[in-house]
Amino acid sequence: MAEKFDNLEEHLEKFIENIRQLGIIVSDFQPSSQAVLNQKLNFMISGLQDIDKCQKQLHDINVPLEVFEYIDQGRNPQLYTKECLERALARNEQVKGKIDTMT
Amino acid sequence: MFSTLFGQNEAQGPTGSSSLGFGPGKPPPPIPQNQVSMAGQMPPQLVDEGPALRKSGAMSGPFYLLRELPVGNELTGNTNLITHYNLEHAYNKFCGKKVKEKLSNFLPELPGMIDCPGTQDGSSLRSLIDKPPVCGNSFSPLTGASLTGFRLHTGPLPEQYRLMHIQPPKKKSKHKHKHHRPQDPLPQETPSDSDPKKKKKKRDDDPDRKKKKKDKKKKKNRHSPDHPGLTGSQPSSNSLR
Numbered sequence: 001m002a003e004k005f006d007n008l009e010e011h012l013e014k015f016i017e018n019i020r021q022l023g024i025i026v027s028d029f030q031p032s033s034q035a036v037l038n039q040k041l042n043f044m045i046s047g048l049q050d051i052d053k054c055q056k057q058l059h060d061i062n063v064p065l066e067v068f069e070y071i072d073q074g075r076n077p078q079l080y081t082k083e084c085l086e087r088a089l090a091r092n093e094q095v096k097g098k099i100d101t102m103t
Numbered sequence: 104m105f106s107t108l109f110g111q112n113e114a115q116g117p118t119g120s121s122s123l124g125f126g127p128g129k130p131p132p133p134i135p136q137n138q139v140s141m142a143g144q145m146p147p148q149l150v151d152e153g154p155a156l157r158k159s160g161a162m163s164g165p166f167y168l169l170r171e172l173p174v175g176n177e178l179t180g181n182t183n184l185i186t187h188y189n190l191e192h193a194y195n196k197f198c199g200k201k202v203k204e205k206l207s208n209f210l211p212e213l214p215g216m217i218d219c220p221g222t223q224d225g226s227s228l229r230s231l232i233d234k235p236p237v238c239g240n241s242f243s244p245l246t247g248a249s250l251t252g253f254r255l256h257t258g259p260l261p262e263q264y265r266l267m268h269i270q271p272p273k274k275k276s277k278h279k280h281k282h283h284r285p286q287d288p289l290p291q292e293t294p295s296d297s298d299p300k301k302k303k304k305k306r307d308d309d310p311d312r313k314k315k316k317k318d319k320k321k322k323k324n325r326h327s328p329d330h331p332g333l334t335g336s337q338p339s340s341n342s343l344r
Contacts, residue, residue, distance in 0.1 A: 013212070020214050027265070029255045041253060042244050049242045068228040072221040076209045082197040088184065089194075095180025 004057040011054060015047035 022040045025033050067077050164171065178187065185194050203209075205218045221227030245253075259265075 016213065026255065026260070028259045029257055031257055034254065037253060037255070038245070038250050041250070045242050045244050052242065065232075068232070071206060072227040072229055074206045074218040074220055076203055076206055078197060078202050078209060079204070081193070082202050085185070085190070085194050085198055092180055092184050099179060099181045 004054070008051070008054045008058065011047065011050045015044070015051065018043045018047055 018040055022037070022044065025037050025040065029037075064080070067080050070077050070080050178184075185191060207213070207218050210217065221229070
């Protein structure tokens with residue numbers, strides 16, 4: 001299971017690096033950079049193809065929508081996992097207390 | 104009369120009840136199985152058959168209005184669910200240590216200003232869900248004719264677009280990575296020239312610089328009061344000429 005995530009992560013990193021280099025070329029464009037720019041654009045398309053192929057392996061993965069809210073706010077998504085665990089433990093203790101008082 | 108109101112299943116009531124004058128009551132009439140099964144379900148025509156269903160639900164057991172108890176579950180809130188589902192390692196990892204707040208701490212290699220809210224620059228994931236992009240088309244590489252649209256003007260970007268390259272200052276890590284990635288340069292530089300490690304090495308290897316450094320050190324030592332040769336070499340102010 002971790003392999004398919006590693007595969008997607010690798011493709012995404014290469015794609016982002018390619019886009020970053022594209023931005024550098026475009027920021028101060030020279031006529032001699034046209035061929036490199038064309039190459040980078042085609043790399044971008046092939047990168048999108050590779051990422052699209054990865055979706056077949058990950059069709060059964062579900063991501064909670066609350067994680068997207070954390071990312072949109074610029075917060076670490078691991079905080080969501082932390083809060084879920086803390087809430088689960090707090091609720092577990094609450095129910096245990098109720099059971100102990102009833103019995 | 105008490106027995107006829109509440110009804111009893113047993114033929115003989117308890118001993119206490121007989122002393123009070125209560126006798127064994129009539130057993131309740133046998134409930135047809137259809138009505139018992141329907142009591143558990145929610146039929147759509149509940150309005151018409153309400154009273155009948157309520158009666159059957161009320162009498163579905165030895166005690167009035169007591170429905171069937173739920174099936175017992177081994178896993179309850181009494182057990183520690185984190186240990187039950189083997190999440191101790193995850194709990195210690197996320198709740199034991201301090202998790203950093205910013206997104207850039209989770210994704211340190213990602214370029215750009217990622218700690219800003221996505222709504223500011225229109226890069227939010229929520230907008231991707233609300234307005235999904237057009238999917239289903241195949242990705243085909245750009246041909247020569249379509250690449251003509253990407254012929255750009257020479258020179259730097261206009262100022263309004265330059266902010267996209269600015270990254271927040273990164274803290275220098277103590278551990279140096281073996282594979283060095285070229286950093287984002289200023290707009291005037293090209294990727295081939297941006298290699299600060301090489302520039303630093305050139306400075307250190309320069310022999311002239313080394314000589315200059317040595318000379319500077321010698322001069323400093325001569326002028327310092329602790330230098331042993333100071334009193335002999337320099338002429339004293341009290342000597343007669």
